[in-house]
Amino acid sequence: MFVCNNLEILTEKAKSVKFIDHLIGKKPLFILTISNTKVAEMPGITVAGAEPELVKYTPTADAELLQYGECKSISGVPATPDGKPTPALITATALRLARIPYLIVDAGAEIKPRAPYVALGAEGAAENIVLKDAAPLHVVERVFENAESLGRNIAKTSDYLILGESIPGGTTTALAVLCALGIDARGKVSSSMPRNPHHIKTSVANEAMKRLNVKIGDLADDPFKAAASLGDLMMVAVAGITLGSLGSIPVLLAGGTQMVAVLGLIRNLAGRSLKRIAICTTKYVAEDKSADLKWLVSQTAKVPLITTDPGLTDSKKKGLKAYGEGFVKEGVGAGGSIAAAMLKSKFSITKPKILHEIEKNYETLVEKKQRITD
Amino acid sequence: MFVCNNLEILTEKAKSVKFIDHLIGKKPLFILTISNTKVAEMPGITVAGAEPELVKYTPTADAELLQYGECKSISGVPATPDGKPTPALITATALRLARIPYLIVDAGAEIKPRAPYVALGAEGAAENIVLKDAAPLHVVERVFENAESLGRNIAKTSDYLILGESIPGGTTTALAVLCALGIDARGKVSSSMPRNPHHIKTSVANEAMKRLNVKIGDLADDPFKAAASLGDLMMVAVAGITLGSLGSIPVLLAGGTQMVAVLGLIRNLAGRSLKRIAICTTKYVAEDKSADLKWLVSQTAKVPLITTDPGLTDSKKKGLKAYGEGFVKEGVGAGGSIAAAMLKSKFSITKPKILHEIEKNYETLVEKKQRITD
Numbered sequence: 242m243f244v245c246n247n248l249e250i251l252t253e254k255a256k257s258v259k260f261i262d263h264l265i266g267k268k269p270l271f272i273l274t275i276s277n278t279k280v281a282e283m284p285g286i287t288v289a290g291a292e293p294e295l296v297k298y299t300p301t302a303d304a305e306l307l308q309y310g311e312c313k314s315i316s317g318v319p320a321t322p323d324g325k326p327t328p329a330l331i332t333a334t335a336l337r338l339a340r341i342p343y344l345i346v347d348a349g350a351e352i353k354p355r356a357p358y359v360a361l362g363a364e365g366a367a368e369n370i371v372l373k374d375a376a377p378l379h380v381v382e383r384v385f386e387n388a389e390s391l392g393r394n395i396a397k398t399s400d401y402l403i404l405g406e407s408i409p410g411g412t413t414t415a416l417a418v419l420c421a422l423g424i425d426a427r428g429k430v431s432s433s434m435p436r437n438p439h440h441i442k443t444s445v446a447n448e449a450m451k452r453l454n455v456k457i458g459d460l461a462d463d464p465f466k467a468a469a470s471l472g473d474l475m476m477v478a479v480a481g482i483t484l485g486s487l488g489s490i491p492v493l494l495a496g497g498t499q500m501v502a503v504l505g506l507i508r509n510l511a512g513r514s515l516k517r518i519a520i521c522t523t524k525y526v527a528e529d530k531s532a533d534l535k536w537l538v539s540q541t542a543k544v545p546l547i548t549t550d551p552g553l554t555d556s557k558k559k560g561l562k563a564y565g566e567g568f569v570k571e572g573v574g575a576g577g578s579i580a581a582a583m584l585k586s587k588f589s590i591t592k593p594k595i596l597h598e599i600e601k602n603y604e605t606l607v608e609k610k611q612r613i614t615d
Numbered sequence: 616m617f618v619c620n621n622l623e624i625l626t627e628k629a630k631s632v633k634f635i636d637h638l639i640g641k642k643p644l645f646i647l648t649i650s651n652t653k654v655a656e657m658p659g660i661t662v663a664g665a666e667p668e669l670v671k672y673t674p675t676a677d678a679e680l681l682q683y684g685e686c687k688s689i690s691g692v693p694a695t696p697d698g699k700p701t702p703a704l705i706t707a708t709a710l711r712l713a714r715i716p717y718l719i720v721d722a723g724a725e726i727k728p729r730a731p732y733v734a735l736g737a738e739g740a741a742e743n744i745v746l747k748d749a750a751p752l753h754v755v756e757r758v759f760e761n762a763e764s765l766g767r768n769i770a771k772t773s774d775y776l777i778l779g780e781s782i783p784g785g786t787t788t789a790l791a792v793l794c795a796l797g798i799d800a801r802g803k804v805s806s807s808m809p810r811n812p813h814h815i816k817t818s819v820a821n822e823a824m825k826r827l828n829v830k831i832g833d834l835a836d837d838p839f840k841a842a843a844s845l846g847d848l849m850m851v852a853v854a855g856i857t858l859g860s861l862g863s864i865p866v867l868l869a870g871g872t873q874m875v876a877v878l879g880l881i882r883n884l885a886g887r888s889l890k891r892i893a894i895c896t897t898k899y900v901a902e903d904k905s906a907d908l909k910w911l912v913s914q915t916a917k918v919p920l921i922t923t924d925p926g927l928t929d930s931k932k933k934g935l936k937a938y939g940e941g942f943v944k945e946g947v948g949a950g951g952s953i954a955a956a957m958l959k960s961k962f963s964i965t966k967p968k969i970l971h972e973i974e975k976n977y978e979t980l981v982e983k984k985q986r987i988t989d
Contacts (some may be wrong), residue, residue, distance in 0.1 A: 270772060308764055342771035344733075353734070355757075357765040358729070360734050383729075390682055391731040397716035398644060398772040 247583060247592050249548045251527060251535050257545035260387040260491065260519055261584070269279035269493075269581045271343040272482060273307055273573060274406050275300035275358075276475035277351040277366035278375065281410030285441045288321040288433050289409035289572075295319070297366070300407040301354045303329035303573050304345040307336070308356035318608045321433070324572035325568045326560050326607050328575035331551055332405060334598045335575075338590055341403075344395070346443055348384055348478035349376070361481075362388040367473040370417055370449035374470045376529075381450030381469040392485025401491040403521070403581050404482060405574015406499055408475045415502035417446040417471035423458030424540045429533040430498040437531035446471075460496045464509040472502065480506040491517035493547075495577020497526035497570070501537045508542045521585035523562055523576035549579045551599075552592040558603050580583065621957060621966050623922045625901060625909050628743060631919035634865065634893055638958045641774035645710055645717040645952060647681055648780050649674035649732075650849035651725040651740035652749065655784030659815045662695040662738035662807050663783035663946075669693070671740070674781040675728045677703035677947050678719040680980075681710070682730035691984040695807070699934050699942045700981050702949035705925055706779060708973045710948075712964055713956035715777075718769070722758055722852035723750070735761040735855075741847040744791055744823035748844045755843040759855040766859025775865040777895070777955050779854060779948015780873055789876035791820040791845035796879045797832030799912045803907040804872040809941030811905035813868045820845075838883040846876065854880040857892065865891035867921075869951020871944070875911045882916045893919035897950035898952075899938055923953045925973075926966040932977050 250257040251353060281287050281296050290296030299319040301359065302312040306329040312318055319327035336343055345356060349363035362383045367375040367615040408414075412430045417427040427443045449471050452454065460467040468477050480503050483492045494500035500520050520538055527534050538546045554565030564570060582590045624631040655661050655670050664670030673693040676686040680703040686692055693701035710717055719730060723737035736757045741749040770776065782788075786804045793800040801817045823845050824830065834841035842851050854877050859865045868874035874894050882889060894912055901908050901922040912920045928939030938944060956964045 268772075340771060342768050344769075347734075355736065355761075357733050357761045359731050360721075361731050362729065387729075387731045394682070394716050395718075397714055398642075448809070505981055 247550050248580060249524065251546040251548060252538055253284065253543055253545045257519065257547060260545050261547065264401055264491065264584045266585065266587050268343055269401050269403050269585060270395065270399035270579060271341050271403045271574060271581065272346055273304060273343060273404065274346045274348050274404065274475050274478045275304050275350045275354070276348040276408040276473055278408060278410050278414055278473040279366055279369040280413050280445060282369065283445065285438050286517065287409040287411055289319065291320045291322055296352045296409045297328065299409050300350050301352045303327055303407040304354040304358060305356050306330070307333050307343060308345060311606065312405045313355040314352060318606050321568065325498055325563045326562055326603065328572040330574045330602055330606065331599055332578040333577040335578040335582040336601050338595065338598055339585045340583055341585060342545065346478055349474040356533045359391065361478055363474045370414060370471050371445055375414065375472050376469055376474055378465060378469045381465050381477050384474055384477045388478040388481025389485035392482035395463055396486035399490065401493065402486055403493045403495050403574055403577040404479050405495040405577060406479060407573050408473055411473060411475060411499045413442045413445050414473040415499045416442050417449050418467050418476065418502045419505055420446055420450060420457050421460040421467040421471050422454055422464065422509060423461045424505060424537065425457050426537055431526050431529050431532040431534060431570065433569050461509060464506045468506060471550055476503045476506055479503045480510060482570060483507055484510060487517060493521045493577045495520055495521050495574030497522045497534055498532065498537065501541055504544065505541050515542050515544055519547055521549065521577040521580050522546045523571045524548045524550045525570035529570065547580065549576045551575065551579055552596045556596060558600055560607060561599065561603060621924050623898065624919060625922060626913055626920040627917055631893065635918050635921065636854055638775055638777060638865065640819060640834060640959065640961050643715055643775050643777050643955045643959060644769065644773035645715050645777045645779065645948060645955065646720055647717060647947060648676060648720040648722050648778065648849050648852045649678050649724045649728070650722040650782040650847055652782060652784050652788055652847040653740055653743040654787050654819060656743065657819065658785055659812050660717035661783040665694045665696055669989055670783045671725045671785050673701065673940045674724050676779040677701055678728040678732060679730050680704070681707050682719060685980065687729040688726060692980050693755045695942065699937045700865065700977065702943055702946040704897045704976055704980065705949040705950040706947045708976050709952040709956040709969055712957045712969065715955055715959060720852055723848040727793050733765060735852055739846045745819055745826065749788065749846050750843055750848055752839060754844045755839050755851050758848055759839070762852040762855025763859035766856035770863045773864065775867065777867045777869050777948055777951040778853050779869040779951060780849045780853060781832055781947050782847055785847060785849060785873045787816045787819050788845065788847040789873045790816050790821050792841050792876045793879055794820055794824060794831050794849065795829055795834035795841040795845050796838065796883060797835045797883060798879060798911065799831050803901050803911055805900050805906040805908060805944065807943050830877060835863055838880045842880060850877045850880055853877045854884060857881055858884060861891060867893055867895045869895050869948030871896045871908055872906065872911065875915050876960060878918065879915050889916050889918055893920045893921055895923065895951040895954050897945045898922045898924045899944035903944065921954065923950045924966065925949065925953055926970045930970060930974060932974055935973065935977060
């Protein structure tokens, strides 16, 4: 049995218990999909970068942190302007602790990582959806085809997949796509800030839909068009990997709002009820009072919503404690990677153990670097 | 025991039996590394392309054939000017039959495949070593670092690796690197033609060494320099993946002469005796009277040399039968993939079964296409 105070089930309880039970002791593969959208350049949309100019480096630096335990394209680690560090710190720690293998997938990162990554035929960043389509339809279809083929093939190496993402501004494209698919997510998507800038996100989504003359639900029958015109390439890649692998192994979509948009695309592409798929995220996102993840998931598909507690509220480190105070909250599949580390180790990797390792990495990657810079 | 007429051991018999025995029923991962060298543009060096202009597409098309069961960047499949098809046909068939997962790694393919591939920070094709260094040292070091990190990580997904390559002109760069490392391979490297153009290959290697004022063995202490000045990026990537993964799982270098050059680099980089590594190739290469693979391997390292018989001499198809008559012989890890298919299936996938499937694919991909073109 999976009884453990670090995994909580918010939807589909019976299904979820079975789902989780099935993963204990199994061998997962973690896939981080990195991408950029120019929506992130709009003021006030995201704090995923210490300075506006650094935001576009965040997915790349997250990938490098995962692969090499340090960033190569920027000094230090990605952080908010006031120094809260990237969730990649959590993910890298959890994966390393549990010896979980990973792949980095590029679905349109503006700067390519100085690390091995799987190319899917995406080029640079997706466009700002207010001004034009995110990407041409043929690029979306190519990325999806490659992602699906990768998923089908790579599923043979593992018992299940955990799919995380890094794309600054991604909750806004998620909002627009959810709306186009028929889920009015306005005012319900999460944010990496305690003061959720719903008015900016909603106005971006509204303007983009107006540009296309699309109303809530208008693109429910055309998920590729929804992603191409209003979304980003991360969601296309993750949807493709999921649909490719779901035939043979279970998939954990590791994230909040953005993974609900991916789930929406998957549901509409598959055209059937979804099995062996769950959303797994941190409790910080699920408990975010400025958003409603549980409602979003329940509107999208009958799948388990599982949350983990990274235990950062107990941290002595200010930058980590902030996660429990509404900052950052999730990203880079942090929640899913903690769940996977606990599951793979049959819960011998505990919340305090993970926190201890995260703090050690924080000391090396954030505090020491700060001292050098000061 | 592994008793099977399709696996023959040519060196290190006791070690080899143990090595093979250990792999039966285990789960491998196949990695195809694709690359180009401008050496292939020199007349008479290679027949890996129906026309000279198509040679550079061969690695890309091989990768696509593996991933999608058909090529996307060229029509039909890569072939010699007289229509002998690429060994990717064999590899794709064996991997599919045995449900073996694979990854495509790009180590400087001139044309990037329309398929998912792992980028290692290599750019385009390596230079012609007669005229200049194959690649800058910093590129070689970057590709190696990324490859080693990929190997270390991906080894966690599998019980062993099978590493194949596709790089037209690669036996000539292999020759030059072996010479620089101290193994005088002149007149001993294999060829995809029955009339082995040793004089051209030797003259390229000699001229390249003269350019650098390097004599046999002069770069034995500097394998990176040997690869950067006289080699190609395929060998750097495969050496890196091997050294990254060898700490935790066994590795089959799937190929002939070119894998001996990789083995030479690995030996000199590791600076210790090598365990859990073997060379596995088709009997067509091992029995090539115009070359001496057994001698090359024994001069390089005390590792098993294992050969498989793809059984193509029994084929009714002219293009396949030609493999047994000295054409093509090997490539794209064909020999290793057949061995792996047999081992994974505990020999329930037999030589006739593989041949039957290869012939079916030949009918679809070569004969039908020809009829359409005719």
